[in-house]
Amino acid sequence: MSITYLLTDSPVGPLRLVSDGEHLTGLFFAEHRHAPERAGTEVGLGEAPAVLREAVVQLADYFAGRRTDFDLPLAAEGTPFQQRVWALLRQIPYGRTRSYGQLAAELGQPGASRAVGLANGRNPLSIVVPCHRVVGADGSLTGYGGGAERKRALLDLERGSASVGDQLF
Incomplete structure (x- = not known):
């Protein structure tokens, strides 16, 4: 399969x-910690695979407040533990948060909050797999691959604190 990528603007x-070609395999910010090098071929919207065109539509709906979940074929590469953590992230409701410790307990490994944090940080599908919804035990914003400002902006957007259509960045 051929790897392609599309650059798109967002708030x-x-x-x-x-x-x-069939799945969304990555969603990265411009300054994204742990993002891979730009492997693959850059494409424009017109020649992009259907999954990338649909991702653009669904992201626009998310930022406009019309979508709370994503319905895209996903294929993220990761260890079995990372896959389990990422699956739990998708279960965190829109506008809500969970702590690393809560996720570790849900995995049946209450002492694994640090490992959950590391897996969370390696999530290659930001926003779609909502790693921004994970916070510290005291509710504090902790590390985020796209930076703490973006994490705050996404959480504010989901809580209705950001004006729809306003540029967050």
Whole structure:
């Protein structure tokens, strides 16, 4: 399969959407910690695989407040533990948060909050797999691959604190 990527603007800055032709395999911010090098071929919206075009539509709906969940074929590469953590992230409701410790307990490994944090930080599908919804035990904003400002902006957007259509970044 051919790897392609599409650059698109968003209220939280430019996003790089990556696909294997059938699945969304990555969604990265311009300054994204742990983002891979730009492997693959850059495409424009017109020649992008259907999954990338649909991701652009769904992201626009999310930022406009019309979408609370994503319905895209996903294929993120990760260890079995990372996959389990990422699956739990998708279960966190829109506008809500969970702590690393809560996720570790849900995995049946209450002492694994640090490992959950590391897996969360390696999530290659930001926003779509909502790692921004994970906070410290005291509710504090902790690390985020796209930066703490973006994490705050996404949480504010979901809580209705950001004006729809306003540029967050």
